[in-house]
Amino acid sequence: MKFIDLVEIQACGGHGGDGIVAFRREKYVPAGGPSGGNGGPGGSVILEATEDLQTLLDFAYERIFRADHGKRGGPNNRTGAQGSDRLVKVPCGTAVFDVLTGELLGDLTHSGQQLVVAKGGKGGLGNQHFLSNRNRAPDRALPGLPGEETSLRLELRLLAEVGIIGLPNAGKSTLISVLSSARPKVADYPFTTLVPNLGVVAKPTGDGVVFADIPGLIAGAHQGLGLGHEFLRHIQRTRVLIHLVDATQEDPLAAYRTIRHELIAYGQGLPEKPEILVLNKSDAIAPELLQPWVESLAEAAHQTPHVISAVARQGLETLQQSVWDSLETLSRELALDNFTEDASM
Numbered sequence: 001m002k003f004i005d006l007v008e009i010q011a012c013g014g015h016g017g018d019g020i021v022a023f024r025r026e027k028y029v030p031a032g033g034p035s036g037g038n039g040g041p042g043g044s045v046i047l048e049a050t051e052d053l054q055t056l057l058d059f060a061y062e063r064i065f066r067a068d069h070g071k072r073g074g075p076n077n078r079t080g081a082q083g084s085d086r087l088v089k090v091p092c093g094t095a096v097f098d099v100l101t102g103e104l105l106g107d108l109t110h111s112g113q114q115l116v117v118a119k120g121g122k123g124g125l126g127n128q129h130f131l132s133n134r135n136r137a138p139d140r141a142l143p144g145l146p147g148e149e150t151s152l153r154l155e156l157r158l159l160a161e162v163g164i165i166g167l168p169n170a171g172k173s174t175l176i177s178v179l180s181s182a183r184p185k186v187a188d189y190p191f192t193t194l195v196p197n198l199g200v201v202a203k204p205t206g207d208g209v210v211f212a213d214i215p216g217l218i219a220g221a222h223q224g225l226g227l228g229h230e231f232l233r234h235i236q237r238t239r240v241l242i243h244l245v246d247a248t249q250e251d252p253l254a255a256y257r258t259i260r261h262e263l264i265a266y267g268q269g270l271p272e273k274p275e276i277l278v279l280n281k282s283d284a285i286a287p288e289l290l291q292p293w294v295e296s297l298a299e300a301a302h303q304t305p306h307v308i309s310a311v312a313r314q315g316l317e318t319l320q321q322s323v324w325d326s327l328e329t330l331s332r333e334l335a336l337d338n339f340t341e342d343a344s345m
């Protein structure tokens with residue numbers, strides 16, 4: 001099962017600077033030789049892998065990347081300044097394809113790895129270059145050449161860190177659509193009817209976290225009913241679960257228990273995964289009817305559920321904050337584990 005983030009970008013190398021025609025003018029030298037310098041080369045567009053990014057979210061805002069042009073040559077054989085390169089950061093694991101040919105240009109796997117995707121154009125030659133015995137005073141120079149222009153497809157295999165689970169109709173797809181700033185497509189998915197939805201949710205720090213809305217969980221999913229089994233396997237790869245319960249249905253507590261039962265029956269670490277409990281559709285139920293469910297769920301789950309309305313966008317900020325806190329805690333625990341392992345070696 002592959003979740004893939006895809007974007008197409010344009011990269012334009014800088015134009016090379018023009019060569020110029022100039023002649024030396026010196027005291028006591030009546031006919032100074034040619035002295036027009038070469039143009040500087042244009043800058044290149046370079047992709048660089050970084051661990052600071054996990055998604056291609058940034059490319060939703062900017063898709064055309066241009067390097068600077070080279071400067072014209074100067075008199076006295078001065079070569080024009082080179083145009084600055086444009087460095088574009090991409091997450092580690094980004095594969096880069098040429099859109100026209102489909103060719104894989106490179107796989108940026110480790111931090112700091114670079115790939116030149118659009119070379120800058122060469123600078124033109126100045127007239128000093130055309131000096132010969134036959135032509136002592138050449139008056140021609142060449143213009144700089146255009147930089148390469150490429151259309152690139154960036155592909156990144158995504159890891160969904162947050163899984164949204166709950167019975168059909170709980171509002172999973174709605175929640176993911178109101179939270180996300182980008183919606184990557186799911187590629188190569190083996191099923192035709194139910195496909196996990198992905199959303200990239202922007203953290204306050206800027207980078208995105210991938211949420212997956214896992215459909216198809218029903219009673220009996222762990223035995224292969226519905227497509228649940230396949231999806232349960234997928235949940236295994238997430239780090240935090242949002243367990244969404246529809247507050248307007250007859251028995252929200254039973255709905256919660258049905259899903260918990262599936263997780264426990266499947267095992268493999270799923271029941272132990274950090275779970276954030278959420279009661280959805282608060283806009284559609286009177287507070288006095290909601291409160292008893294909040295209490296009984298709190299007791300069953302040993303945590304106070306978040307009360308939200310995905311449709312009315314209520315309670316979403318606190319919910320997101322507890323997801324970030326939860327991920328943060330996990331990272332810290334992981335770092336601590338590694339530290340203790342190192343220390344015991």
Ligand SMILES: Nc1nc2c(ncn2[C@@H]2O[C@H](COP(=O)(O)OP(=O)(O)O)[C@@H](O)[C@H]2O)c(=O)[nH]1
Nearest residue numbers: 168169170171172173174281284309310311312
């Ligand atoms: N009143 C209300 N309806 C909601 C809310 N969130 C989702 N729904 C509705 O519940 C139905 C199921 O939502 P959907 O997101 O498709 O559920 P999923 O099966 O869990 O993905 C849709 O008709 C949604 O419009 C909410 O916060 N309030």
Ligand SMILES: [Mg+2]
Nearest residue numbers: 172173174215
């Ligand atoms: Mg859905």
